[in-house]
Every structure is written in C-alpha cells, then in structure tokens.
Amino acid sequence: xxxxxxxxxxxxxxxxxxxVSLIVFNxxxxxxxxxxxxTKVVKEWFKDIVHGEVKRYELPKLGALNFVMxxxxxxxxxxxxxxDKHGKSLSxxxxxxxx
Amino acid sequence: MxxxxxxxxxxxxxxxxxxxxxxxxxxNLDYIIFECLAERTIAIAQEEKLKNPDKGYNGLLEYRMxxxxxxxxxKKVKVITNMGAANPQSAAIVIKKMAEEKGIKGLxxxxxxxxxxxxxxxxYMDYDVLELDAKLKDIKDQVISxxxxxxxxxxxxxxxxxxxxxxxxxxxxxxxxxxxxxYEFGWDSEDHEKIGKGIMIGHLLECAGQxxxxxxxxxxxxxxxxxWKLGFPIAEINENGEVVITKVDGSxxxxxxxxxxxxxxxxxxxxxxxxxxxGIADYSDVTMEQIGLDRVEIKGATGKKKPDTLKxxxxxxxxxxxxxxxxxxxxxxxxxxxxxxxxxxxxLEYTGVNxxxxxxxxxxINSLYKDQISDAMIRERSVCKEVxxxxxxxxxERMDAVKIGNEVEALYTNxxxxxxxxxxxxxxxxxxxxxxxPREDIKIEVNYEEA
Numbered sequence: 001x002x003x004x005x006x007x008x009x010x011x012x013x014x015x016x017x018x019x020v021s022l023i024v025f026n027x028x029x030x031x032x033x034x035x036x037x038x039t040k041v042v043k044e045w046f047k048d049i050v051h052g053e054v055k056r057y058e059l060p061k062l063g064a065l066n067f068v069m070x071x072x073x074x075x076x077x078x079x080x081x082x083x084d085k086h087g088k089s090l091s092x093x094x095x096x097x098x099x
Numbered sequence: 100m101x102x103x104x105x106x107x108x109x110x111x112x113x114x115x116x117x118x119x120x121x122x123x124x125x126x127n128l129d130y131i132i133f134e135c136l137a138e139r140t141i142a143i144a145q146e147e148k149l150k151n152p153d154k155g156y157n158g159l160l161e162y163r164m165x166x167x168x169x170x171x172x173x174k175k176v177k178v179i180t181n182m183g184a185a186n187p188q189s190a191a192i193v194i195k196k197m198a199e200e201k202g203i204k205g206l207x208x209x210x211x212x213x214x215x216x217x218x219x220x221x222x223y224m225d226y227d228v229l230e231l232d233a234k235l236k237d238i239k240d241q242v243i244s245x246x247x248x249x250x251x252x253x254x255x256x257x258x259x260x261x262x263x264x265x266x267x268x269x270x271x272x273x274x275x276x277x278x279x280x281x282y283e284f285g286w287d288s289e290d291h292e293k294i295g296k297g298i299m300i301g302h303l304l305e306c307a308g309q310x311x312x313x314x315x316x317x318x319x320x321x322x323x324x325x326x327w328k329l330g331f332p333i334a335e336i337n338e339n340g341e342v343v344i345t346k347v348d349g350s351x352x353x354x355x356x357x358x359x360x361x362x363x364x365x366x367x368x369x370x371x372x373x374x375x376x377x378g379i380a381d382y383s384d385v386t387m388e389q390i391g392l393d394r395v396e397i398k399g400a401t402g403k404k405k406p407d408t409l410k411x412x413x414x415x416x417x418x419x420x421x422x423x424x425x426x427x428x429x430x431x432x433x434x435x436x437x438x439x440x441x442x443x444x445x446x447l448e449y450t451g452v453n454x455x456x457x458x459x460x461x462x463x464i465n466s467l468y469k470d471q472i473s474d475a476m477i478r479e480r481s482v483c484k485e486v487x488x489x490x491x492x493x494x495x496e497r498m499d500a501v502k503i504g505n506e507v508e509a510l511y512t513n514x515x516x517x518x519x520x521x522x523x524x525x526x527x528x529x530x531x532x533x534x535x536x537p538r539e540d541i542k543i544e545v546n547y548e549e550a
Contacts, residue, residue, distance in 0.1 A: 012366030021364035048469035
C-alpha cells in the first residue's frame, strides 16, 4: 500500500531544511504510520536528495508526524540548482512510499 | 466572552486581491492582515530603496490600497501588513496620499520601524552565520540588507495610539496577528501559554488561502469545492485564546481539520518549540474539532518564554546561476536527452568553464526526485516520449554562467537529433544568511501619518 491511500502531506522549507508532514485521514491509522514510517525508512527513501539527518516529531492527538530533513534543499531556496527549489514536491514523493 | 475576528488577506507578496476584498466586504472583520514579505523579498526591496530612497515597499501596495482603503473606512476594518518591506515609512506616506486623493479623512497610519539594522552590523562582525561555516566578517562586503525579525510590540503600540493601518517591515509573520490579539485582550506579555496560543493563530492565518483549501486539493483524495474562487480565512478568537477558523459563506474552498492540520505543521520543525520573537509556541497538545461546515475549533497550544536573542535576516550577493534547456521527443527521447547532457557536461569541462556546482535534470523523468524515487515511480524510462533536458550550474563569474546556456543552445547544430525549444538564462543570486543578536539591541519606533 502506498502512503497516499491513508495519509496526506505538505512540505515546508526553511533555509536548507525541509519539513514534510504526514497526516492520516483516519485516526486509527496513526499507529500504523508511527510504526512503519520511521526516520530510517524516510532517510533511505530520500537518500538521493537529503544529505543530512532526518528527525521525526510526533503529534498523536492530530494523527500526524513531522519529518525534518537537514541538507535537503540543495543549499536552500536562493542558491539551489533544483527545479523545485523549495522542495514543495517532496510531500508527494513521501506519499509514494510503499508500506 | 469577548471575541474578535481577524481575516488574512494575503499569504505572499503577489497574492490575489479579490479574496481579501471579499473578506473585508462580507467577513464582519475587526482586522485584516496582509503577509507579503518572504525572506528574500526584503533584500530585493532594500536594493530598490538604495536606487530610490522613496521606494523599497511592496510593489503592489498602491494596487492593494486602492481597494482596501475605502473598505477599511466603510467597514471599520483595521489593516495590519508588512508591505512596508524595506521602507515602511515611505509606504505609510504613500497610503496617506492615496487616502487624501480619495477624500478619506481621519485615517491614522502607523509605520513600525527598527527592524532595519544594516547601518549597525559592524558590531556583529565576529558573530557566527547560521547557514554558512563562517563569521559575518567573511561575507561583510557582499551583505546588502540586514533586518531583524521583530515581534508584536510595535503593532500593539500603534493600535494603542489609534492607528487604523499599521505598516511594518521585517516582523515575524505570526506577530501581524498576535499584535491585535494582545491589544484587544490585554494579555500579559509574560503569560507564555496565552502568547503561545496567539502565535499559533498567527501561524495558521499567515499563508491566507493555504488553510482554506489552497495548496491542498488532490482530486479523488482531497477534493476542494470551487478552488478557483478560493476564499481566505477568518479566525474568531476569544479572550482565552481559543480559536475557530472559518471563511466567508459562499466563497470557494473548504475549512476542515485536514486543511488546518496541514497548515499547523507547515514550516515547523520541533512542534514543541516554534520560536518567534514574542515567545516559543508548543503545538504538541493541540486538538482540532470540526464544529460545523467550514468551521474548525482549535485548542491546546501552549508556550514558553520569549527568546533572549532575535534573528537577523541578511541578504548577500552570493553567486550566479546559469541554466539551459532543450526538449527531445519520440522514441529514444530519453537516450538522446542523456547524450545531450553528457555533451554539455564534457564541453564545459573541455572549455574550462569554472563551475562550483553542476546539475543535469531530465524533466519528465527525474528532475524532482533524482533517480531512486523516480525509478520506483517510473519503471521504464524509455517509454517517456517527451523529455526536457535541463542543465544548471552555479558560478562565481557571470560569464561562466552564460556559457552554460550557450552550450545547451549549441546542441541545435552540434548535438543529438531532433532537439527543440532551447532556452537559456543567467540569474544573479542574492542569498539569505542569519545571525542572532541580543534582544536589547533593538529599539522599536512607531511613526504616524494622518490623512
């Protein structure tokens, strides 16, 4: 199953750091993403793009996780050579992950 | 219990105007905010101010105020905005003149000053720059602007003195909303829990349409009604800091716990510590409840005391980026685009172009996600019948950047078959770097213009 079936996501950017939320549609699925979507699998999924540490913050009351990925934006919005300088499309990439 | 209504009329510098007009006309608002200042915007505005001391405010100020000023008076909605950018004083004077031209009398416009510390950065030369492994003195000759993220104090002072319109420069985005909340409810600036709630409300509103269904729609998964006429949000805030997010009846978009959750986490790192000049908000106990159509009640934010230091955002001349693009179509499109990319790379090496960082993208294949994720999504690259080659590189010298695009264009007569639609460009890059300075170094001043 792709994460997209059970969750939605939005990316934010600050400097060279990207944060990607992962929010379940139904609260009963929170434990599943909490168990399956670890910092390890997220770091592995984004290894071509994210060159720093991945941290995970949990919001069980909202059924949400927040992944904060360091060195993820090619030096930051101003100097990145990427087409998507803000990393806005990273949320859609996370939702492509199979669990 | 006393309740106030604050609307959000812009989420970025170039945002639409008519949803803001709709909010002012039909939203029964007490205040409207216009958040129009990205990190880099102020550096660019500062350059405009250097060329013309009367400029450096938001380029759409006059366009917006033409519609906003009459409604501000007619509907008694106070306006708070960072459209002052690098020059709040000039912005206030422009607004005053526009009001006079429209025959509007009795309007008080406040300019909040004190965020611009460009003239004072010499004393911080030994400070560490957050984004770079460097001290400020290492980039001092490149720095073109230095603005401190200030808090809500100046806005509160302006409202206490009867301002109808408050124009700021580099204020923390949530402070545009926290200002009127603090003024209306008289919360103690040491009441960290309430301040945390106010910061959260500001954070929810600051991107305007992003909480009413903008940047949210995903057909079949997250449907949004009438996204084309997206309405902007209203926060109904009570004196305990509890809030309901809603929008104007009949406007497009949607307000649900889902839209609110996406916005709550947007651009946040540690959810227990969202640092702003006014306090550190903690969202870890936040709960949301759908209490009606397009009405979400949000509770449970708390906070900690304000930080001792303030962030200074500095624009500096950084580098050049050169780009070139070319499209390939039909069978073998990816293979030909790849050959073209290899040719450009070798040519740039062969002719000795000095490039600090280089990147080749195949748009339609791997330009967003590089190879690993692209491979997982697209099993067979050769089935792609349209591929756009994109080559980009960062250089210290403009001429080197120009050569990158030139090499792509030269593929027309020297590259693989059937390439089309070459484009090229060079951009001078102004980047952002930050230092943190003691809070006591900053003095806020509020000037008033009266129409």
